[in-house]
Amino acid sequence: MQLWRWILMTVVGVSASILPGSLALPAVAQGVEVDRVAIVTPASRTNQGWDQQGVNNLESVGAELGITVDVVENAGYDDITPILNDLVDDGADLIVCHASGYQTVCPEFAQSTGVPVVVIENPGAVMPGLIADIETQGQEAAFLAGVVAGLETTTGTVAVVVSGEPPSWNYMTVGFAEGLHSVNPDATLIYQVIGDAAYDDAPNAKRVTESVIAAGADIVFGMGDGASFGMIQAINEANADRELEDAVQFIDVIGDKSGTDAGTYLLTSVLFDYTHAYTSLIEQLLAGTFGEVYTMGLENDGVRLLDLPESVSTDTRNQLTEAREGIIAGEIIVSSIADADGVHQRLDELFPSEN
Amino acid sequence: MNVEVVLTALLTAAMAGSIPLMLAAVGEAIGERAGLLNLGIEGVILVSGLAAFWLVLETQSLGLGLACGAVTGLICGLGFGVLATRGRADQIVLGLGMTMAGLGGTAFVFREVWGSQQPLLSIRSWRPLDSLLDWIPVIGPALGQQRWPVFAAWFLVIGLSSAIRRSKFGLQMRAAGEFPLGLEASGASVEGVRIAAAALAGTLSGLGGAYLTTVELGFFSPGVSVGTGFMAVAVAMLGQRNLLRVALFSLGFGMLTGLDTALQLANVDARPEFLRMIPYLAIVLTLVLLGRDAKSPAALGQVYRGLAGRR
Amino acid sequence: MPDPHGHWRAVINSLATPILAVILATGVCSVALLLVGHNPLAAWQALIQRAFLRPAGVQEMLVAAAPLLLAGVAVAVAARAGLWNIGIDGQVLVGALAAAWVGTTLEGTPRILLWAVVLVTGVIGGLAWVAIPALLRARFGTNEIVTTIMFNYVALSLTSWLVKGPLRDDTIVAPQTAAIPPTDRLPLLANTRVHAGVILALVVWGVVTWWLHRSTAGFDIKATGENPRAAIHALIPVGLVSAGALLASGALAGLVGAGDILSTKGTFQAEWNPGYGLTAFALVFLARKNFLALLPAALFLGLLSYGADVMPRAAGVPSAFFAFYEGVILIVLAVFAWQPWHRKQML
Secondary structure, rough: OHHHHHHHHHHHHHHHHHHOOOOOOOOOOOOOOOEEEEEEEEOOOHOOOHHHHHHHHHHHHHHHHHHHHEHHHHHHHHHHHHHHHHHHOOOOOOOEEEOOOHHHHHHHHHHHHOOOOEEOOHHHHHOOOOEEEEEEEEHHHHHHHHHHHHHOOOOOEEEEOOOOHHHHHHHHHHHHHHHHHHOOOOOOOEEOOOEEEEOHHHHHHHHHHHHHHHOOOOEEEEOOOOOOHHHHHHHHHHHHHOOHHOOOOOEEEEEOOOHHHHHHHHHEEEEEHHHHHHHHHHHHHOOOOOEEEEEEEEOOOOOOOOOOOOOHHHHHHHEEEEEEEEHHHHHOOOOOOOOOHHHHHHHHHHHHOOO | OHHHHHHHHHHHHHHHHHHHHHHHHHHHHHHHHOOOOOOOHHHHHHHHHHHHHHHHHHHHHHHHHHHHHHHHHHHHHHHHHHHHHOOOOOOOHHHHHHHHHHHHHHHHHHHHHOOOOOOOOOOOOOOOOOOOOOOOOHHHHHHOOOHHHHHHHHHHHHHHHHHHHHHHHHHHHHHHHOHHHHHHHHOOOOOHHHHHHHHHHHHHHHHHHHHHHHHHOOOOOOOOOOOOHHHHHHHHHHHOOOOHHHHHHHHHHHOOOOOOHHHHHHOOOOOOOHHHHHHHHHHHHHHHHHHHHHOOOOOOOOOOOOOOOOO | OOOOHHHHHHHHHHHHHHHHHHHHHHHHHHHHHHHHOHHHHHHHHHHHHHHHHOOOHHHHHHHHHHHHHHHHHHHHHHHOOOOOOHHHHHHHHHHHHHHHHHHHHHOOOOOHHHHHHHHHHHHHHHHHHHHHHHHHHHHHOHHHHHHHHHHHHHHHHHHHHHHHOOOOOOOOOOOOOOOOOOHHOEEEEEOOOOOOOHHHHHHHHHHHHHHHOHHHHHHHHHHHHHHHHHHHOOOOOOOHHHHHHHHHHHHHHHHHHOOOOOOOOOOOOOOOOOOOOHHHHHHHHHOOOOOOOOHHHHHHHHHHHHHHHHHHHHEEEEOOOHHHHHHHHHHHHHHOOOOOOOOOOOO
């Protein structure tokens, strides 16, 4: 048979088979019942940070409330609609889209299917009964971390190493810098960006951290997801040649690496705890008040500092408590800067470069 | 920021960080000399890296780990060589398949075996020139910071380079790549030479992978090679299969990659994404400048069917 | 000598290779599953069940297959001329970014016009991105494998820079372009999850296939690919034809990017890199570079892509497994290019 007839047949045949072979999308009833909750994360629990916190927190909430929790890790940043559809087909009553990269696709999904979703850092997308948003005021706890760093540094040089400049990290960079400045304005702050979206670029993270250590930093505030392990390895290696009191220390974000191989020189971490957020949101869904912005911050313990090691002095702890109370009372205002250019500008204001 | 500090940091990082690339690129250059184009290096690096990492985790011996990586690479290289010659496999497809299988396979195994753990190695190897050369500005401290595998790698490459240039095997490899018909006419087995070259190339890539996970990083994570395998192909081509030139280009590339860190340390305000483009554009530019001279061996990538069996 | 069954024998022969390859690869990978403690039968069963026995599965497979089909066409066009376009990923990104930018700038125009402009922009983006490697190859003989790979990395950095800077949507916190509103995107077909992009992919496939097999240019491309020396003697402008094939390949890859923006994504995000390139190679070689076979091959790889989405939850198999599976298929296919059971007569 002639080629063009084959082609025409195929095109017509496939198109025609799509239409009768289709079924209407299942109408998802927007129930007040919540039996099954799902979470979608871009990377794996392995990085003991962002993805792990979301998953672990939701699982503990699910266990508490007797709700089944479906977890999809490593969803990446491709189109996650098939995954969302799959979760809904299996009966999910609420889906937590745990990445700022899902801010657009999840609200669209909710609107087209009627299944409620939780997004992060997209307050403009909230819709009653359908879309809720979690905001993380990481900058306040980061401010406290900066205070700790400013008081604990012996060399006077502190580094901030990031593997990307997403807004959630930018908030913390600025908060940290302001906290550092509030107790140690003469300190030197080195800010290094490893790459564009180098969340898994551990080799470069290690090299960059080695460089900042060589430049004199003895406290490294690292935001890296998977790349954090590169930073931690750089620190572990550097400390192998040093005395304990000169050791370089690491301040982590989001997760809790203490007790693991990576936690040997962990000073503290700006911990994100979603437990209360998730509990509230599920309760709101049950009560019919779902569809607002939930802000995690210092006050509701959504963001807090991980417990400090014993080596930290009482004086530091006291100043820390003071700072914390000052923030909660509204006396200390921490800037909220989300974009990278704004971060660079603010850092220059606080710690003008020597060149 | 002190210029000397920045330059030293840059050089230190480049020297250490360019080793996996250098080993893989030298390996690829050897393979290409013999007429084999292997796009599967990324996969070899990952598989060897995972194997080496696992062994060091179990035995705490760096030497064993590096050896394991070399052996794993050898096996992969042999596989590629045999399939590309006797198996008459299409080299490009085979290589891409190895890369995909390596990427997916190592991620798969890693997640299955270690779950959500991220084990870290704590082997600290010896620094031969520690503090000895600190009186030389920039280069001294940079060399002093390097661990013994770095020096071993360079000795290996220099040794291979001269061995290949002078030995009969080296000549045979060259013939296999440029004029296989002539090689066969002289009595040697083209397939044998190519397989041997592939095995050698694989061993080097395997060493590079092992170095990456055990010496440089001290851990494994999916996709940890971040494109080193592909860079190796590019650098091998740039170096025109001259092993020393390839090694130097690798070091240069390592320095360019570290440039964005150095510039940031020096408080030069440029977007990191912009700076990240520089190494790759540099490679393309160099390829263009080499222009008509950037010739590949005549028989690169082609299956050799032999004088006799023209099927 | 006319062989009345020759045509069908050829078809069966060419089917045997990919089917055997898939079977062999499935066997090898099942062993891998066993070694880490999974039940391979249960895993494959879960995949078949989710993909075929639920209408949603079939629809998702089609949606996943559409960009893969187009990417496969892109690779196949270059492969037909004997060239390797490994820069698909970069061309997709550039095409997609250009399409997203134009699409959001032109908000308010009638839909058909919008789609036309956006798709053409994607094509131009992909074309622009493959132009330099094509030029380098034409003028200096620079190996297109290396240049296209390098340009992949440059594309990654360039699009990242652009989408975080000048082309960024400032109202949204995550770095991405403004979104093309869902109403302006390619519509869904009849209450399914399948969007019109699938039809688009089919049409483009049809057009390219017809053109390659029926036009003079198509013939030139085939001749150049099969035997460049003979083609030169036949006065075919080999250099021009090669460059043209590469350009067409890049253009099609750009179309893939635009299509994705116009259907499933709606916006270009900074971390997005679908990596169709390697899968497209698997597709093309599964189809043995035969354009008609690209269809079932695309469906098969769409199945695998859907599998990677649902199998982690359904059977506890990490999504990386499917990349491994595709790699093994490629390796097996590479070896099967030599068919020991099929002796061809050399003239």
